[in-house]
Amino acid sequence: MINKILVANRGEIAVRIIRACREMGIGTVAVYSEADSLALHTQLADEAVCIGPAKSNDSYLNMENIISATVITGADAIHPGFGFLSENHKFAKLCEKCNITFIGPPSDVIKSMGNKTQARNTMINAGVNVIPGWNEPINSVEEGKEIAKKVGYPVIIKAALGGGGKGMRVANNEEEFEAAFNTAKKEAKASFNDDSMYMEHFIENPRHVEFQILADSYGNVVHLGERDCSIQRNHQKFIEEGPCVKLTDDLRNRMGEAAVRAAKAANYVGAGTIEFLVENDKDFYFMEMNTRIQVEHPVTEWITGIDLIKAQIRIASGEKLSIEQKDVKITGHSIECRINAENPSKGFRTSPGKITDLYLPGGKGIRIDTSIYSGYEVPPYYDSMIAKLIVHAKTRNEAIRKMKSALGEIIIQGIDTNVDYLYEIISSMETN
Amino acid sequence: MKLDMMFKKNNLNSSNSSSTEVPEGLLKKCNKCKAAIFADEVKENLYICPKCHGYFRIPAKRRIASIVEQGTFESLDEGIKTSNPLEYKGYEDKISSLREKTGLDEAVTTGTAYIGANKVMLAICDGRFLMASMGYVVGEKITRAIEMATKERLPVIIFACSGGARMQEGIVSLMQMAKTSAALKRHSDEGNLFISVLTDPTTGGVTASFAMLGDIILAEPNALIGFAGPRVIEQTIGEKLPKGFQRSEFLLEHGFIDAIVAREEMKDTLKKILDIHRIKSNNLCEKETKFASKTKKSVPWDIVQISRRKDRPVGTDYISGLFSEFIEFHGDRYYKDDSAIVGGIALFNGTPVTVIAQCKGKNTKDNISKNFGMPSPYGYRKAIRLMKQAEKFNRPIICFVDTPGAFCGLEAEELGQGEAIARNLFEMSSLKTPILSVVTGEGGSGGALAMAVADEVWMLENSVYSILSPEGFAAILWKDKDLAKEAAKVMKMTAGELLSLKVIDGIIPEPEQFNDTNFNEVAFKMSQVIENFLCKSSKIDNIEIANRRYERFRKM
Numbered sequence: 003m004i005n006k007i008l009v010a011n012r013g014e015i016a017v018r019i020i021r022a023c024r025e026m027g028i029g030t031v032a033v034y035s036e037a038d039s040l041a042l043h044t045q046l047a048d049e050a051v052c053i054g055p056a057k058s059n060d061s062y063l064n065m066e067n068i069i070s071a072t073v074i075t076g077a078d079a080i081h082p083g084f085g086f087l088s089e090n091h092k093f094a095k096l097c098e099k100c101n102i103t104f105i106g107p108p109s110d111v112i113k114s115m116g117n118k119t120q121a122r123n124t125m126i127n128a129g130v131n132v133i134p135g136w137n138e139p140i141n142s143v144e145e146g147k148e149i150a151k152k153v154g155y156p157v158i159i160k161a162a163l164g165g166g167g168k169g170m171r172v173a174n175n176e177e178e179f180e181a182a183f184n185t186a187k188k189e190a191k192a193s194f195n196d197d198s199m200y201m202e203h204f205i206e207n208p209r210h211v212e213f214q215i216l217a218d219s220y221g222n223v224v225h226l227g228e229r230d231c232s233i234q235r236n237h238q239k240f241i242e243e244g245p246c247v248k249l250t251d252d253l254r255n256r257m258g259e260a261a262v263r264a265a266k267a268a269n270y271v272g273a274g275t276i277e278f279l280v281e282n283d284k285d286f287y288f289m290e291m292n293t294r295i296q297v298e299h300p301v302t303e304w305i306t307g308i309d310l311i312k313a314q315i316r317i318a319s320g321e322k323l324s325i326e327q328k329d330v331k332i333t334g335h336s337i338e339c340r341i342n343a344e345n346p347s348k349g350f351r352t353s354p355g356k357i358t359d360l361y362l363p364g365g366k367g368i369r370i371d372t373s374i375y376s377g378y379e380v381p382p383y384y385d386s387m388i389a390k391l392i393v394h395a396k397t398r399n400e401a402i403r404k405m406k407s408a409l410g411e412i413i414i415q416g417i418d419t420n421v422d423y424l425y426e427i428i429s430s431m432e433t434n
Numbered sequence: 435m436k437l438d439m440m441f442k443k444n445n446l447n448s449s450n451s452s453s454t455e456v457p458e459g460l461l462k463k464c465n466k467c468k469a470a471i472f473a474d475e476v477k478e479n480l481y482i483c484p485k486c487h488g489y490f491r492i493p494a495k496r497r498i499a500s501i502v503e504q505g506t507f508e509s510l511d512e513g514i515k516t517s518n519p520l521e522y523k524g525y526e527d528k529i530s531s532l533r534e535k536t537g538l539d540e541a542v543t544t545g546t547a548y549i550g551a552n553k554v555m556l557a558i559c560d561g562r563f564l565m566a567s568m569g570y571v572v573g574e575k576i577t578r579a580i581e582m583a584t585k586e587r588l589p590v591i592i593f594a595c596s597g598g599a600r601m602q603e604g605i606v607s608l609m610q611m612a613k614t615s616a617a618l619k620r621h622s623d624e625g626n627l628f629i630s631v632l633t634d635p636t637t638g639g640v641t642a643s644f645a646m647l648g649d650i651i652l653a654e655p656n657a658l659i660g661f662a663g664p665r666v667i668e669q670t671i672g673e674k675l676p677k678g679f680q681r682s683e684f685l686l687e688h689g690f691i692d693a694i695v696a697r698e699e700m701k702d703t704l705k706k707i708l709d710i711h712r713i714k715s716n717n718l719c720e721k722e723t724k725f726a727s728k729t730k731k732s733v734p735w736d737i738v739q740i741s742r743r744k745d746r747p748v749g750t751d752y753i754s755g756l757f758s759e760f761i762e763f764h765g766d767r768y769y770k771d772d773s774a775i776v777g778g779i780a781l782f783n784g785t786p787v788t789v790i791a792q793c794k795g796k797n798t799k800d801n802i803s804k805n806f807g808m809p810s811p812y813g814y815r816k817a818i819r820l821m822k823q824a825e826k827f828n829r830p831i832i833c834f835v836d837t838p839g840a841f842c843g844l845e846a847e848e849l850g851q852g853e854a855i856a857r858n859l860f861e862m863s864s865l866k867t868p869i870l871s872v873v874t875g876e877g878g879s880g881g882a883l884a885m886a887v888a889d890e891v892w893m894l895e896n897s898v899y900s901i902l903s904p905e906g907f908a909a910i911l912w913k914d915k916d917l918a919k920e921a922a923k924v925m926k927m928t929a930g931e932l933l934s935l936k937v938i939d940g941i942i943p944e945p946e947q948f949n950d951t952n953f954n955e956v957a958f959k960m961s962q963v964i965e966n967f968l969c970k971s972s973k974i975d976n977i978e979i980a981n982r983r984y985e986r987f988r989k990m
Contacts, residue, residue: 024444045438066461066470073454096472102454375437 004028004079004103004319008072009043011083012062014371014390015295016043019081022311031075033068035061037381042373049075056383062086065093072102079103079318081311085385088294089116105318107271107293115268115291119162119200125288128267130260133279133287135202143180149201150179158204159183161190161197168193170237172204205287209280210234211246212292213261214302216313217270218323225258225265226306227332229298233427235350240420241427242298243337244305247398248283257286262327264288273299273314297340297390300369304336304394334394335401339409339428341372341389343380345418354382358416363408367394367401380417388419402431464488480697489634489654489697493536494543494560497593501701502547502556509545511578516540517570522602532563541566541596544579546588549701552708555583559595559633559640568640569600573610576644580617589627589708590618594645598638611643618647625826627711629704632659632682632691649823650707650763651691653682654700659691689765689812706759707779711827716784718969721962726941728930729895734922738904740896741875742838745949747956748807749776749791749834752874755957756964757782757789765816769849772813774805774841775885777820779829783961785968788824790817791834792885794875807876808841811854814884818858825867828976830968833871833885838903840881855884862887863987866980868971870964872942873897889971889983891937892963893929894956895944899937900927937990 006029009016016032020043023030032047037056044050051071054061061067063086072080080102082088094109106112115121119139125132135153139162140146150157150173159182161169169190171182183199191197214226230246231239249257261276268291275292299310308325317323344350360376372389374380380388391408395401409425462473466488476483480500481490492500498507516529533539541563547556557576559566566572576592583590599607618628630648634657641661645651653659660680668675678684685691695703731737740746753760757780764771777790792809795801809817817833824831840851862869871888877899886899893899901907904921908914912921926932929941942959945952971979 027444029444040436042437045436046441048443066472069456070461070470073456076454078454096460099460100454100456 004315006031006075006077007079007081007105007315008033008068008075008077009047009081009083010062010068011081011086011088012038012041012043012373012384013387014373015083015297017046017373018371019083019311020046022309022315026312026315028315029077031071031077033062033071035383037383040378042375042378051075056381058086058384062384065090065096068093069096069100069102073100077102079105079315081105081314082294084294084297089292091116103318105272105314107274108269111268111270112293115293117162118160118290119198121268121291122200122288124267125264128263130264130267130288131286133202133205133289136200138200139198140183140201143183146183146199146201147176147179150176153201153203156204156206157201159186159199159201161186161194162200163190163194163196163198169197169199205279205281208232209246209248209283210239210277210289211249211257211280211286212275212277212296213258214296214299214310215261215265215270215274215276216308216310216317216323217265217272217274218317219271219320220322221266222323222326223262223265223270224323224325224327224330225261226302226308226310226330228254228257229301231298239298240340240342241337241424242301243335243398243401244301245332245335247335248280253280253284253286260286260288264291272317273310297387298338300371300390300392301336301338304369304392305332305334306330307333334396335398336392336394337398337401337405337428338390338392339405339424340387341391341412341414341424342386342420343388343417344386344420346420346423348418350420352382352386353418354380355417356380357414359413360415361411361413362389363391363411365408367404368408369393374414388414399433402428402433406432465490482697489656491561491595491634492697493562494538494558497558497560498543498545498547498556500697501704502549507545507547507556509539509543510582511544511575512539514540514571514574517603517606519570519606520602520604525602528564528602536560536562538563540571540575541568542572542575544575549591549708550705552705552712553588554708555579555586555588555590557590557592559593561595561635564600564602565597566595567597567600567607568610568614568643569603569607570610572600573607573613576614577610577617580614580621584617584621584624584626587624587626589629589711590621591629591631591704592644592648593631593633594636594640595633596636596638596640596645598640608639611639614644615647618644622647622649622826625828627708627827629707631695631700632685633657635659637661637663646690648692649826650693652693652695652700652703653685653691654697655682655694657682659685686764687771689767689770689816691765692763693761703761706761710759710761710779710781710786713781713784713786715786715968715972718783718785718965718972720969721966723940723959723963723966725959726895726943727933729928729941730943731896734898734925734928734931735904735919737896737928738898738918738922740948741898743949746875747948747950747953748796749793749836749874750796751950751953752834752872752957752960753780753789753791755953756961757787760789763816763820766812766819768812768815770810770812772805772810772816773803774807774809774837775813775817777817782832782964782968786827786829787832787968788820788829789832789834790820790885792837792882794836805841807837808839809837809881809884810841810843810846811849811851814840814854814858817885818861821862821865821867821869825865828867830868830870830971831865831888832964833869833888835871835873835877835882835885835899836875836897837878837881838876839878840884855880858884859887863984864980865983866976868967868974868976868979869983870967872960872963873899873938878903887983887987889979889986890939890967892940892942893932893938894942894948895929896948897929898927899929899932900925 008031030047032050034044053067087093091113097104171186173182217223229244233241277289393404464483467486469485481492632653760780762778794807869888871886873893904918908917908921
């Protein structure tokens with residue numbers, strides 16, 4: 003049984019996890035950097051430990067200090083949230099060594115799913131469709147060109163350890179290949195200090211659909227339906243919704259089954275996400291598995307009624323899944339918008355600073371996950387996401403209108419945000 | 435707003451019943467940045483702190499693994515009996531308990547190994563063993579290793595890390611300093627290479643013996659290197675020592691080490707140095723080098739102006755443009771390093787050479803650090819040190835001359851500028867290895883000649899070479915430095931005039947506006963000259979080369 007959890011994160015997700023613990027009667031330890039002594043998570047937790055200077059490398063990525071904080075406060079588990087150390091297999095391994103429960107999958111699963119080549123092989127063996135491509139590192143331009151012919155142009159060249167759009171380039175034909183390959187390789191080396199590259203067929207204008215799964219330590223796996231995350235800027239999601247209205251029931255079932263198969267093949271434990279690319283709303287391919295809770299998890303929580311953070315904690319405590327696939331019912335439609343401290347008219351430049359005035363909407367079917375408050379100073383050192391607005395309604399169009407209305411109510415003064423930008427995009431999604 | 439006290443907390447009486455704990459040895463504290471770090475990560479990372487990049491002392495075994503080809507190390511001379519000449523109480527017990535604890539034979543591990551294709555003799559100190567102090571066994575093992583290397587003509591590499599002589603063995607320890615130094619002298623006299631690598635700390639009797647006797651002395655960054663320990667000095671003189679005193683960087687600045695090499699780059703650097711010392715001159719061919727017998731410009735003053743242009747390529751451009759694998763060696767081993775003269779070893783079309791260049795800067799800041807290309811006495815002393823090193827290893831020497839003159843200042847006189855120049859003329863005249871000098875810009879007086887007592891002297895078309903500047907000439911003879919233009923006309927300082935006087939041997943033509951954009955044009959012709967010179971000299975005995983050099987200047 004878990005008595006006390008150290009939350010190795012900051013911002014709204016740290017608050018979200020602390021809230022779940024408060025409800026479950028579990029003690030909480032927040033960790034914070036010198037820049038976050040007044041952050042909401044620091045103040046809301048039962049205990050708080052400063053783990054270093056503002057820079058993430060010295061604080062939220064400082065494994066040594068986080069482990070020490072856990073041992074000192076007597077916490078028996080760590081929830082890593084998302085980002086930071088959440089998918090760091092070395093960190094998970096350390097927790098295992100120190101007899102700390104890492105709320106997430108075992109370190110070797112994180113490791114194998116984190117290496118895209120290895121993840122792909124696992125999926126092929128499990129009979130899950132993967133994008134036509136090459137799952138061996140490509141060493142030279144010549145070799146790459148040969149493989150590209152087999153895979154079929156356009157091709158996308160990616161870093162084996164890639165993410166966030168870094169180390170990724172598209173080549174439409176053989177002429178473009180060399181430049182694309184070299185740029186991607188260079189970027190990969192700079193970003194991940196590893197330039198093993200692989201390649202796949204590039205699906206133009208794909209739909210990005212991901213399935214939430216839950217797996218316990220006894221081999222039981224269920225999926226909780228899908229989220230459509232096709233609206234992205236620079237390969238970064240910022241509006242997510244569920245369910246995906248373009249999926250037929252048949253396709254949804256097949257994808258759900260594939261997701262469960264994928265999770266089983268990976269020996270997965272905990273909450274995870276299988277990302278698929280859907281081509282022409284009929285074929286789907288495994289893209290990657292995220293071995294953590296995701297930013298957009300509230301969408302699934304709302305359409306299934308399942309609290310994913312609590313589920314993570316229960317699974318980590320060794321509990322069996324209390325539901326089977328047939329118990330999972332999708333109700334209504336949910337949309338999430340990510341509110342960032344940034345200025346869309348100035349190239350999305352981040353906008354840290356003091357929030358002088360704040361008004362947040364509420365009401366039926368409106369949820370806000372945030373860590374800001376009036377007088378809070380948004381520090382310049384971390385991700386610019388300051389809040390998530392999630393709505394739930396019977397139909398998609400109703401949800402869009404609810405989102406539009408809620409966005410229209412938000413007042414955040416003192417810093418620039420993307421609220422108006424989101425308002426425009428949501429408005430354009432409205433039909434009839 | 436402080437919300438902390440306003441929130442209602444869970445108020446759990448969470449007894450610390452948790453069974454979490456950090457296993458013994460998982461974490462350690464960096465003694466430099468004080469951060470908690472994972473012991474395994476430090477070991478995997480060459481004993482470098484992942485947080486502050488500070489260096490931990492590295493066990494001999496790990497050190498060897500980090501620099502040699504896997505599986506090639508063969509240990510030598512283990513199990514020599516400890517001497518206890520002072521019958522120091524408990525000494526033998528201490529040694530045997532250390533042997534058990536560290537798994538080491540003694541404070542130094544010796545043996546042969548390969549670095550790349552180079553077989554070498556290694557001696558690696560390990561600070562865990564009585565601070566790697568040098569007693570009889572350490573001195574004996576190092577000496578035997580050197581003697582064997584002398585016999586087998588192997589390069590010796592010693593990684594020093596030591597508190598100095600071993601107090602427990604008294605005067606016998608002191609004698610190890612003489613013994614190891616003597617063995618190195620024999621090794622050196624046979625023309626063998628010794629690379630000394632200084633690591634933290636290298637002090638006392640080790641600094642005052644084998645550690646400072648390398649043909650090439652490298653050091654790890656920020657290592658403490660000195661004779662007397664800093665605490666002893668402070669107590670003796672009653673003053674606080676400045677920050678950085680006795681650190682590698684301090685020694686580099688003061689001319690005692692050739693280069694500071696990061697641990698990650700140590701193997702590559704050693705391999706490069708060993709390669710350059712192993713490979714023989716490559717197949718060189720004679721080249722056509724009769725480019726010009728006079729200059730295109732006819733007004734000497736115009737040439738003087740061009741030779742001083744700020745956009746003219748400088749010494750470092752010739753080094754990087756004409757040579758590969760250049761490794762810079764710093765310092766005169768007496769006082770200081772002079773950045774107005776850059777020297778080191780490199781390959782020219784695969785042939786090992788020593789290259790030394792007088793260097794102006796590429797911009798004002800660079801020029802200030804290089805003292806506008808005006809060398810100090812320690813610059814000339816570095817140059818002659820590198821030339822003698824070249825002679826020892828039969829490497830031809832290529833010099834690039836470009837200086838307004840030797841630096842004229844207080845310190846330069848105090849340190850013997852005249853003596854330094856004279857010494858270079860004296861020593862260069864008889865070096866038994868080929869010397870080629872190329873005047874690339876200003877060949878200012880004795881300061882230029884100190885790097886031009888060569889077998890062949892070439893000039894770039896728009897360079898000058900003279901007894902002193904035309905301004906100086908006019909001021910001395912005509913009491914008016916404004917007559918410099920006239921002086922240039924009578925001084926015979928341009929390449930065409932000097933070729934007629936047989937002061938130089940050839941002219942390398944230049945494009946109209948010689949600068950970085952058309953550098954390759956000149957570099958190509960220059961490489962023809964160098965290759966032709968190296969090819970011709972390789973056919974002549976080195977003693978004959980020195981004799982011909984004598985005759986060349988005898989005729990002047």
